Each structure stands twice: as C-alpha cells, then as structure tokens.
Amino acid sequence: MVDFATMSSFGSTARGGVERQAASDADGETRAWFMEWLVARGFRVEIDMIGNIFGLLEWSPGAPYVLMGSHLDSQPLAGRYDGAYGVLAAAHAADRIHRSVLQKEEPLPFNLAVVDWFNEEGSRFKPSMMGSGVYTGKSGLDVALGTVDAAGVSVKSALDALGQRGSFVMTKPAAYAEIHIEQGRVLKREDAQIGVVEATWAANKYEVVVLGEQSHTGATVMEDRRDALYGAALTIAATRDLVDSFEEPLHTSCSELYVFPNSPVVVAREVRMHVDLRSPESEVLAQAGEVLRRAMADIEVKADVRIEARIAHQWDRMAYQPEGVRLARDAAEALGLSHRNIMTVAGHDSTNMKDIVPSVMLFVPSEDGISHNELEFTTDADVCAGVNHLTELAERLCRGGLGVVS
Ligand code: GLV
Ligand code: MN
Ligand code: MN
Numbered sequence: 001m002v003d004f005a006t007m008s009s010f011g012s013t014a015r016g017g018v019e020r021q022a023a024s025d026a027d028g029e030t031r032a033w034f035m036e037w038l039v040a041r042g043f044r045v046e047i048d049m050i051g052n053i054f055g056l057l058e059w060s061p062g063a064p065y066v067l068m069g070s071h072l073d074s075q076p077l078a079g080r081y082d083g084a085y086g087v088l089a090a091a092h093a094a095d096r097i098h099r100s101v102l103q104k105e106e107p108l109p110f111n112l113a114v115v116d117w118f119n120e121e122g123s124r125f126k127p128s129m130m131g132s133g134v135y136t137g138k139s140g141l142d143v144a145l146g147t148v149d150a151a152g153v154s155v156k157s158a159l160d161a162l163g164q165r166g167s168f169v170m171t172k173p174a175a176y177a178e179i180h181i182e183q184g185r186v187l188k189r190e191d192a193q194i195g196v197v198e199a200t201w202a203a204n205k206y207e208v209v210v211l212g213e214q215s216h217t218g219a220t221v222m223e224d225r226r227d228a229l230y231g232a233a234l235t236i237a238a239t240r241d242l243v244d245s246f247e248e249p250l251h252t253s254c255s256e257l258y259v260f261p262n263s264p265v266v267v268a269r270e271v272r273m274h275v276d277l278r279s280p281e282s283e284v285l286a287q288a289g290e291v292l293r294r295a296m297a298d299i300e301v302k303a304d305v306r307i308e309a310r311i312a313h314q315w316d317r318m319a320y321q322p323e324g325v326r327l328a329r330d331a332a333e334a335l336g337l338s339h340r341n342i343m344t345v346a347g348h349d350s351t352n353m354k355d356i357v358p359s360v361m362l363f364v365p366s367e368d369g370i371s372h373n374e375l376e377f378t379t380d381a382d383v384c385a386g387v388n389h390l391t392e393l394a395e396r397l398c399r400g401g402l403g404v405v406s
Contacts, residue, residue, distance in 0.1 A: 001380050001383070001384075003037070003088060003092070004081075004085070004088060004383060006033070007030060007033070007034075007072075007080075007084055007088055008080040008081075008084070010026050010029045010030040010033065011024070011026030011027070011029070011030065011074070012080075013077055013374050014374075015077075015374040015375065016080070016374055016375070017074075017077055017078055017079050017080055017373070017374025017375070017376065018074050018078060018079070018080050018084070018374075019074060019076055019077055019078065020072070020073055020074045021073060021074065021075070021076060021121065021123050021124040022073040022118060022119035022121065022122075022123070022124050022125055022130070022155075022158075023051070023073075023118075023119070023124070023125075023155065023158035023159050023161075023162060023164070024124070024158075025162075027072060027073050027074075027162075028162035028164060030072045030084070031053060031072055031116060031162070031164055032164075034053065034072060034087065034088075034091070034116060035053060035055075037091065038055035038091060038114070041091075041095050041098070042057070042098065043055035043056060043057055043091075043094070043098075043114070044056040044057075044058070046166060046168035046170070047164060047165065047166030047168055048135070048166055048167070048168045048169065048170055049134075049141055049145075049165065049166065049167060049168075050118055050130065050131050050134040050135070050141060050144055050145070050155075050165075051118035051119075051131060051155075051159045051164055051165055051166075052115055052116065052117055052118050052131040052132075052134075052135060052170070053115065053116040053118075053164075054067075054113050054114070054115050054168065054170050055091065055094070055113060055114045055115075056111070056113045057094060057097075057098050057111060057112045057113065058111045059098075059101050059107035059108060059111060060107045060108065060109060060110070060111055063109060063110055063111050064110055064111070064171070064172075064173060064174040065110065065111045065112060065113040065170075065171065065173045065174065066110045066111070066112050066113070066173060066174055066175050066176075066177070066394060066397040066398050067113045067114070067115055067170075067173035067175070067176050067177075067353075067357075068086075068090040068093070068094070068112075068113075068114055068115070068176065068177040068178060068179075068390065068394055069086060069087050069090045069114045069115030069116060069117060069178065069349070070083045070084070070085070070086025070087050070090070070116075070117065070120070070178050070179070070180055070348070070349060071083035071084070071086075071087065071116060071117045071118075071119070071120030071121070071131070071349060072084050072087050072116045073118070073119055073120060073121050074121060074123075075121050075123045075372045076123060077373070077374050078121075078372055078373070078374065078376070079181075079370070079371060079372070079373060079374060079375070079376020079377070080376065081181050081376060081378050081383075082180070082181060082183070082371060082372070082376060083120055083121070083180065085179070085180065085181055085364070085378065085383065085386070086178050086179045086180045087114070087115075087116045089179050089383075089386055089387045089390050090114040090115075090177075090178075090179070090390065090394075091114050092387050092391075093387055093390040093391040093394050094112050094113075094114050094394065096391050097112060097391065097394060097395055097398065098112070108395070108398040108399055109398065109399060109400055110174055110175075110397065110398040110399070110400065111398075112394060112398055113170070113173070115170075117129070117131035117132045117135075117349040118130060118131030118159075119131055119155070120132070120348070120349055122313075124149045124150075125147045125148070125149055125155050125158075126147065126274075126312065126313070127139075127205070127312060127313035128313065128347060129347055129348070129349055129351065129352055130144050130147075130155070131349070132349035132352040132353060133352055135170065135352070136352045136353060136355060136356050137356075138352055138355075145159075150258075172356065172357065173357055174357065174358075174397075174402070174403060175324070175357055175358045175359065175360070175397045175401075175402045175403070176350060176353040176354070176357050176358070176359040176360070177359070177360045177361075177362070177390065177393055177394060177397060178348055178349060178350040178353070178359070178360075178361050178362070179361075179362040179363070179364065179386050179387075179389075179390045180348055180361070180362070180363055180364075181363065181364055181365075181366045181371070181376065181378050182195055182342070182363040182364065182365055182366045182369070183345070183346050183366055183369065183371035183376075184345060184366065184369045185366070185368065185369040186340075186342055187340070187342070187363060187364070187365040187366075188365045188366070188367065188368075188369075190340055191338065192338045192339055192340040192365075193332075193337045193338045193339065193364070193365070193382060193385045193386075193389075194328075194332050194337050194338070194339040194340075194362060194363070194364065194385065194386065194389050195339070195340060195341075195342035195362065195363030195364075195365075196325050196328040196329055196332070196339055196340070196341050196342065196360075196361075196362060196363075197320055197325075197341075197342055197343065197344045197350075197360075197361035197362065197363060198319060198320055198322075198325050198341045198342070198343065199280075199317060199318060199319045199320060199343050199344075200315065200317065200318050200320075200343065200344045200347070200348075200351050201278050201279060201280045201317060201343060201344065201345045202278065202279055202280070202281065202282040202285050202314075202315060202316045202317040203276070203277070203278045203285075203313070203314060203315050203347060204276075204277045204278075204285050204288075204289055204311055204314045205274065205275070205276050205277075205311070205312050205313040205314060206274070206275040206276075206277075206289075206309045206310065206311055206312060207272070207273075207274060207309070207310055207312040208232075208235060208254075208272070208273050208274070208275050208296075208307065208308070208309045209270065209271070209272050209307070209308045209309075210228045210229075210231040210232045210235065210270065210271040210272075210273075210305050210306075210307050211228060211269070211270055211305060211306040211307070211308070212225075212226035212227050212228035212229075212230075212231060212267070212268060212269055212270065212303070212304070212305045212306075213225075213226035213267075213269055214261065214266055214267060214268070214269035215266070215267045216265065216266070216267070217264070217265050217266060217267055218265065220267060225267055225304070226267075226303070226304045226305055227267045227268060227303060227305070228259075228260075228267075228268040228269055228270050228271045228305055229259055229267075229268040229271055230303045230305075231271070231299055231300070231303035231305035231307060232254075232257065232259075232268075232271035232273060234299040234302065234303060235254070235273070235275075235295075235296060235299055235307065236254045236273075238292060238295035238296070238299065239252050239253065239254050239275055239277075239292060240252060240253075241295075242277070242288050242291055242292055242295075245288075245291055246279075246284055246287070246288065248279060248280070248281055248284045249279055249280055249284075250277070250278070250279045250284055250285075250288055251276075251277070251278040251279070251345070252275075252276070252277050252278075252288070253275070253276050254273050254274065254275050254276075255273075255274050255275075255276055256273060256274040257271060257272070257273045257274075258271065258272040258273070259271050260272075274312075275292075275309070277289065277292075278345060279317075280317055280343060281317060282316045282317045292309075293309065296309060315347065315351055318351075318354065318355070320350075320354050320359060320360065320361055321354065321358040321359065321360075321402070323358065323402055324358050324359060324360035324402060325341065325360070327360065327393065327396055327397070327401045327402060328360050328362060328389075328393055329341075330396075331389060331392040331393040331396055332389055332392075334392060335388055335389060335392055337385055337388070337389055342363060344361060344363070346371070348361060358402045358403070360393060360397075362386065362389060362390065362393070364378055364382045364383065364385065364386035365378060365379075365382050366378055367379070
C-alpha cells in the first residue's frame with residue numbers, strides 16, 4: 001500500500017483527495033513518478049503523441065502485447081483512486097508477472113504493457129477519454145492537441161511544458177484490461193469483492209449555448225430583457241425534470257457553466273454550458289434528447305433567447321466481449337474472490353478500447369458510491385483483492401486467454 005499512498009500524495013487535498021487535472025503540474029509530477037517506478041522495475045517507458053505513457057515488458061520479441069491501465073489525471077477536488085488505482089494496480093500486476101517470468105525463465109506467449117491514458121477526465125480539456133480516444137482513432141490527434149482549456153492553453157503546450165509529449169506509436173494490443181473503483185453502491189450492497197463489467201450505459205453530452213442580449217440589470221425594463229442566464233436557468237431545470245418523464249433509469253445534469261460577461265450590473269448576453277444525459281438504454285437517451293429540445297424551444301420563447309445545442313461527446317450502450325467476462329469470472333473463482341456482473345454508468349478508457357480489441361473491465365467496491373469528491377474511499381483489502389484479481393487475469397490473457405498468438 002506504500003506505493004498507493006505515495007501516488008496519492010501528488011496533488012493531495014485537505015480532505016484526503018487529489019487535484020491533478022490533465023497536464024497540470026500535479027498530473028505531471030504523478031506521471032514522472034510513475035515513469036520512474038516503471039523504469040526501476042525494468043519496464044521500457046515510452047510516451048506517444050497525445051501524452052499516453054506506456055510501460056512495456058517484452059519477453060517474447062515481436063509477439064503482441066496485452067495492455068492494461070487507466071488514468072492518473074483527476075477532476076477538481078476529486079478522490080484519490082478514480083483512475084489512478086487502475087494504473088498502479090496494472091503496474092503492480094505486471095511487475096509480479098514479470099518477476100515470475102524472470103524467475104522461471106519461462107516467457108509467456110504475449111508481452112505485457114501498462115498505460116496511463118492522458119486526460120480521461122476531460123475537466124480541463126474536453127472531451128473526456130482523450131488519450132484513449134486518439135489512440136483508438138475516435139478523435140483526431142491534431143484536434144486533441146489544439147484543444148484549449150478555459151485560460152486558452154492548448155493540450156500541446158501543456159504537455160510540452162511538462163516535457164511529456166512523445167512520438168512513440170503503440171501497436172494494437174491483443175487484449176485490454178482495466179480495473180477501476182465502482183463509483184456506485186452495487187458491490188457493497190451485494191457484498192461482492194469484484195465487479196465484472198458486462199456493458200456500459202449510454203451517454204450523450206451536449207454543448208449548449210444560450211444567446212441573449214447584453215443590457216443593464218437595473219435600467220433595462222423587464223419586457224426588453226433577453227437574459228441568457230434566465231434561459232440557462234430554465235434549461236437547467238428542464239434537464240433535471242427530464243428524469244420525471246421516464247420510467248427507465250436516466251441520469252441528467254448541467255455541470256459546467258460560463259456566463260458572459262459575468263458582471264454584477266449586466267444582464268448576461270451568453271451562457272455556455274455542458275449537459276450530460278446517461279441511461280442504460282440508448283433509445284431512452286434519444287427520446288430524452290428530443291424532450292429536452294422541445295423544452296428548449298419553449299424556453300426560447302419564454303426568455304426571448306436563442307438556444308443552440310450540439311452533441312459534443314457520446315457513446316451507446318455497448319456490451320463488453322462475453323469471453324472476457326467469462327475469463328474474469330474464472331480468474332475470480334480461481335482466487336476464491338466473490339464477484340458479480342455489473343454495468344458501468346461512468347465512461348472509462350475501456351469504453352473506447354473495447355471497440356477495437358477484446359477488453360475486460362473490472363470494479364472494486366466504492367464506499368457509499370462516492371465519486372468525483374475528495375471523500376471517495378476504497379478499503380486497502382479491496383484494493384489488494386483487485387490487484388490479485390488483475391494479476392490472475394493478466395497472466396491468463398498473456399497465456400492467450402482471449403485468443404491465440406497470430
Ligand atoms: C467519463 O469520462 C464519463 O464521462 O463518465
Ligand atoms: Mn476514472
Ligand atoms: Mn472520473
């Protein structure tokens with residue numbers, strides 16, 4: 001657990017969490033420490049063009065890699081293990097397997113690599129899952145590098161300032177595995193040590209712009225106002241109320257707001273905000289999107305504003321490969337770990353990876369399901385059980401558990 005405590009000291013916050021948004025100094029320090037950790041244990045370390053860090057163990061020259069990892073970056077004032085757990089768990093699992101290979105002098109048929117995907121959170125630079133998005137070809141490299149934060153700093157210059165942008169090209173792995181904290185209550189409620197993810201909820205994320213007219217908050221008569229902030233407030237309420245129109249599970253929120261000019265005596269001319277809709281059913285999301293568009297049309301009339309909404313990032317409900325689910329369950333059985341199948345509500349880098357290679361996603365329990373909050377917590381026992389499970393799974397993957405060496 002010493003390594004997990006050291007990792008959590010980078011960007012640590014007063015209430016036991018971390019703050020290390022992508023390519024911030026704290027993220028850079030964590031990544032530098034992680035690279036040193038890997039080098040000290042015999043991994044070859046490489047960085048690709050979007051800042052993903054790979055630690056490679058090649059014991060069968062030329063054979064495909066099994067890849068596992070997650071992300072070291074965090075949301076503002078976030079929990080210590082969201083993503084970071086999966087990166088260090090993968091590194092420990094790989095190191096254990098490496099030591100056993102060296103000791104037995106018996107290389108496995110697949111090589112093994114670990115990864116820290118750059119900017120999974122998408123808080124400083126949108127969208128989320130950026131590093132794995134570029135790696136899997138879902139996003140363009142140039143667009144990602146040119147993406148700017150609220151202060152106008154680009155991904156490219158932020159990575160360059162840390163000296164953490166490379167030119168490595170990682171080959172397509174044979175399989176991918178990721179372990180993460182659950183960020184929900186299911187495993188605790190069901191008293192299971194491991195969650196084997198069988199599918200992901202669908203997500204639609206919108207960039208919404210409300211356009212009004214700038215004017216004086218005191219002097220402008222009420223009938224003349226075209227208050228963008230009023231239009232935004234009605235949109236926020238309508239987004240929340242969407243949930244009442246559906247019997248099926250639906251999570252909705254407006255989560256980021258920019259108000260222009262954001263001045264005390266000025267009626268806002270423009271509000272930009274982020275709207276996030278999730279459901280286990282892609283069809284429900286499509287319908288919810290339509291209900292929201294109709295509500296926005298009414299708000300345009302009521303607040304005398306114009307509202308533009310465009311999908312900025314989305315993914316459908318998708319199953320993880322059933323053979324990966326079986327392999328993960330078998331590995332849990334072999335270790336005597338209690339487990340259950342589960343869906344992921346949050347997105348993960350595996351959400352991208354599963355679309356290009358067989359991918360296995362595992363969860364360990366989260367106390368009270370708290371996430372994106374400094375009070376996020378997973379017990380040491382659950383942390384260790386997860387590392388044991390990932391080690392067993394990775395070894396099976398390296399023996400060709402999801403296919404044969406081509
Ligand atoms: C992760 O990126 C999420 O949006 O759940
Ligand atoms: Mn995460
Ligand atoms: Mn997160």
